[in-house]
Amino acid sequence: MAEPGPLIIIGGHEDKEGDRLILKEVARRLDSGTLVIATVASHKPEGYFDAYKEAFAPLGITNLVELYVNERWEALEDGAASVLEDAAGVFFTGGDQLRIASQIGDTPIEHAVLALHQRGGLIAGTSAGASVMSETMLVKGSSAESHRIGDLHMAPGLGLLPDVIIDQHFAERGRIGRLLGAVAQNPRVLGFGIDEDTALVVEGQQCRVIGAGAVTVVDGAGLTHSNISEARPERTLSMHDVRLHSLSAGDRFDLATRRPAPVT
Amino acid sequence: MAEPGPLIIIGGHEDKEGDRLILKEVARRLDSGTLVIATVASHKPEGYFDAYKEAFAPLGITNLVELYVNERWEALEDGAASVLEDAAGVFFTGGDQLRIASQIGDTPIEHAVLALHQRGGLIAGTSAGASVMSETMLVKGSSAESHRIGDLHMAPGLGLLPDVIIDQHFAERGRIGRLLGAVAQNPRVLGFGIDEDTALVVEGQQCRVIGAGAVTVVDGAGLTHSNISEARPERTLSMHDVRLHSLSAGDRFDLATRRPAPVT
Numbered sequence: 001m002a003e004p005g006p007l008i009i010i011g012g013h014e015d016k017e018g019d020r021l022i023l024k025e026v027a028r029r030l031d032s033g034t035l036v037i038a039t040v041a042s043h044k045p046e047g048y049f050d051a052y053k054e055a056f057a058p059l060g061i062t063n064l065v066e067l068y069v070n071e072r073w074e075a076l077e078d079g080a081a082s083v084l085e086d087a088a089g090v091f092f093t094g095g096d097q098l099r100i101a102s103q104i105g106d107t108p109i110e111h112a113v114l115a116l117h118q119r120g121g122l123i124a125g126t127s128a129g130a131s132v133m134s135e136t137m138l139v140k141g142s143s144a145e146s147h148r149i150g151d152l153h154m155a156p157g158l159g160l161l162p163d164v165i166i167d168q169h170f171a172e173r174g175r176i177g178r179l180l181g182a183v184a185q186n187p188r189v190l191g192f193g194i195d196e197d198t199a200l201v202v203e204g205q206q207c208r209v210i211g212a213g214a215v216t217v218v219d220g221a222g223l224t225h226s227n228i229s230e231a232r233p234e235r236t237l238s239m240h241d242v243r244l245h246s247l248s249a250g251d252r253f254d255l256a257t258r259r260p261a262p263v264t
Numbered sequence: 265m266a267e268p269g270p271l272i273i274i275g276g277h278e279d280k281e282g283d284r285l286i287l288k289e290v291a292r293r294l295d296s297g298t299l300v301i302a303t304v305a306s307h308k309p310e311g312y313f314d315a316y317k318e319a320f321a322p323l324g325i326t327n328l329v330e331l332y333v334n335e336r337w338e339a340l341e342d343g344a345a346s347v348l349e350d351a352a353g354v355f356f357t358g359g360d361q362l363r364i365a366s367q368i369g370d371t372p373i374e375h376a377v378l379a380l381h382q383r384g385g386l387i388a389g390t391s392a393g394a395s396v397m398s399e400t401m402l403v404k405g406s407s408a409e410s411h412r413i414g415d416l417h418m419a420p421g422l423g424l425l426p427d428v429i430i431d432q433h434f435a436e437r438g439r440i441g442r443l444l445g446a447v448a449q450n451p452r453v454l455g456f457g458i459d460e461d462t463a464l465v466v467e468g469q470q471c472r473v474i475g476a477g478a479v480t481v482v483d484g485a486g487l488t489h490s491n492i493s494e495a496r497p498e499r500t501l502s503m504h505d506v507r508l509h510s511l512s513a514g515d516r517f518d519l520a521t522r523r524p525a526p527v528t
Contacts, residue, residue, distance in 0.1 A: 144408070146435045146459040146477030147510075171410045174438030177478070180510055195410040195500075213410030214441070214500050225526045227512070236459075236478050236512035240524045244508045246411075246444055248491070248500035260504045262489045 002120040005029075005089075007160055007202040011168040011194030011213065012094060012127035016055035022199045022211050026091065027059040029122040033088020038067045040103050041095025041128040048093045067109070075107035084112035089122030092129025098139050098155055100132045110158065117160060130168045130194060135159045138167055138182055147177030150233020154182065161202065164190050164255075170216060171195045177237060179218050184228040184239050187220030190258065200253075207253040215251075219243040219258055266384040269293075269353075271424055271466040275432040275458030275477065276358060276391035280319035286463045286475050290355065291323040293386040297352025302331040304367050305359030305392040312357045333367045345376035353386030356393025362403050362419055364396045374422065381424055394432045394458060399423045402431055402446055411441030414497020418446065425466065428454050428519075434480060435459045441501060443482050448492040448503050451484030454522065464517075471517040479515075483507040483522055 006029055014022040026035070037052050039045035049066040056064060065083050067090070069075045084090060090113055092100060104110045117123050123133070131137045137157030142148065165182045167175050170193035183191040194200060195213025209215045225240040247253060250263030270293055278286040290299070301316050303309035313330040320328060329347050331354070333339045348354060354377055356364060368374045381387050387397070395401045401421030406412065429446045431439050434457035447455040458464060459477025473479045489504040511517060514527035 144436055144438055146462070146512075171438060171441055172408055174408055174435060174440075176438075176440045176480075177435055177510070180508075198410070198500075212500065214502075216440075225524070227526070236462075236476065237510050238478075238512040238515050238526060239510040240526070242508040242510070244444075244506040246441070246501050246503040246506070248410075248502040251502050260489070262491070262502060262504070 003204065004117050005120040005122050007133060008122065008124035008199050009130045009133055009166060009194060009202065010124065010126035010199040011130065011170055011196050013196035014126055014199070014211070015197050016051065020055065020059065022197065023055055024059055025199065025201060025210055026089070026122065026124050027056065027061045030061060030088045032063065034063045034065055034086065035061060036065050036067050036083055036087045036090040038090055038092045040067065040069050041093060041097065041100045043095070043099070052091065069103045069109065072103050075104050075109045081108040081112035084109065084116055087116060087121065089124060090116060092125035092132060094127030094129060097128040097131040097137055097157070100128060101155060101157060113158065123160060127168050131166050132157045133160045134164045134166050135162045136165065136189070138165055138178065141178030141181065143178070144174035147181045147237040148233060149181060149228050149230060149235050149237055152178060152181050163188055164192060167191070167193045169196055171213060176216065180239055180242065181228065181237050183218045183220040184226040184237065187223050191218035193218070205254055205256040207255060209247045209249055209251045211249060215247045217245040217247060217253060217260065221258065267468065268381050269384040269386050271397060272386065272388035272463050273394045273397055273430060273458060273466065274388065274390035274463040275394060275434055275460050277460040278390055278463070278475070279461050280315065284319060284323065286461065287319055288323055289463065289465060289474055290353070290386065290388050291320065291325045294325060294352045296327065298327045298329055298350065299325055300329050300331050300347055300351045300354040302354055302356045304331065304333050305357060305361065305364045307359070307363070316355065333373065336367050339368050339371035339373045345372040348373065348376035348380055351380060351385065353388065354380060356389035356396060358391030358393060361392040361395040361401055361421070364392060365419060365421060377422065387424055391432050395430050396421045397424045398428045398430050399426045400429065400453070402429055402442065405442030405445065407442070408438035411445050411501040412497060413445060413492050413494060413499050413501055416442060416445050427452055428456060431455070431457045433460055435477060440480065444503055444506065445492065445501050447482045447484040448487070448490040448501065451487050455482035457482070469518055469520040471519060473511045473513055473515045475513060479511045481509040481511060481517060481524065485522065
């Protein structure tokens with residue numbers, strides 16, 4: 001049986017005109033097979049597909065197909081998922097992660113995405129497409145302000161990564177507070193905050209960071225106190241003894257042991 | 265001999281019209297003595313003094329005097345520091361922390377501020393006036409972006425708090441990256457990131473949080489790896505095994521043991 005394929009989880013705004021380090025990593029994994037660009041996250045998908053077509057062309061990836069779902073019934077029609085059946089990978093573009101989950105959750109398209117992953121295919125996603133990969137996903141919360149404990153909205157994601165919460169545009173939008181809050185809710189869950197033009201490449205339990213920025217890991221296993229379950233939602237988060245790692249290009253992280261390892 | 269007085273270290277934008285929780289704490293410590301409003305941090309101090317006069321009046325604090333230094337020679341003149349001699353406290357307003365240090369460092373004004381602290385007087389400061397309290401102060405660095413290891417400027421501060429680095433407007437400006445970088449430079453130093461309308465009240469080794477937001481504590485004592493001394497300043501920070509606390513109103517922190525304690 002094949003191993004499940006890699007995940008490339010991108011913090012948004014990956015470079016599309018310069019070195020394209022992250023898109024190159026996507027390209028490298030396709031072995032000239034078809035890449036499905038899933039623009040489902042967006043209410044107005046116009047332009048997304050063409051932008052990726054242009055960005056991937058110089059990397060030798062010309063076999064691109066768009067997958068869009070405007071209304072959920074389209075995802076339930078016969079043949080809606082056929083484009084995924086012989087694809088080498090799928091790339092979820094940005095927008096609203098709740099739109100991805102609500103449009104394709106429990107449809108043949110979601111099943112085909114999971115099957116693609118199981119047979120070793122690539123699943124990549126940027127911004128909303130990154131957040132949606134986890135089992136429980138962060139949908140909404142404060143950015144660039146003190147984190148109030150009630151200010152957090154979660155929903156079930158695609159479940160490609162269990163026991164993980166992913167946040168994106170992380171440094172750029174000042175999202176450490178809401179990621180801490182998400183981890184406080186259940187410290188079983190490991191928090192990953194991914195900066196723009198940065199990606200976490202996951203293969204089995206092994207992660208590696210590529211790109212320009214940092215991946216911040218929030219590990220709540222050793223928490224000694226939090227006020228997250230207090231009654232007053234406007235209370236500011238209090239949380240003691242978080243373990244935090246800032247990982248940059250080349251750093252690795254083991255999901256099983258929760259341990260980082262530097263560039264070797 | 266008197267104990268050194270309290271420090272009230274404010275993350276900027278403290279409420280001046282509503283509950284004024286933080287200004288109330290300042291007022292409470294003055295015992296109707298004179299409060300010196302030091303507007304030295306600003307190139308254009310007009311308006312600062314009047315704003316604080318108005319904000320403090322309903323709290324019963326009417327004995328306010330402004331201290332400004334336009335050029336450094338003014339701080340060296342006879343009597344420049346006399347206003348501090350029988351003051352109950354001093355409040356450093358916002359602007360540029362390097363302006364405070366460079367204008368009053370090693371002048372009779374700085375000496376009088378330290379003497380006021382030593383004899384039990386209150387030293388308060390907001391924004392730049394908060395940063396300047398530490399021995400080594402954070403002057404400039406990235407906000408709301410991935411932290412590059414070379415992107416950090418430090419300078420000697422007033423030295424009221426040794427072994428501490430203070431950052432302000434913390435959540436609002438997304439400054440976790442630069443505070444981590446500052447702590448990575450020498451993990452002896454404890455990092456405090458103070459949100460707007462939030463203050464850390466320090467008495468001896470005991471700290472308490474008041475106000476609306478959070479105080480984020482970055483403790484690097486257990487660091488197992490950092491790339492901060494790498495040659496390439498454009499490298500993104502890598503830092504493993506940081507201990508982090510998010511403290512909110514009522515939480516305490518002991519500087520000697522580096523341990524937080526929740527509201528009791």
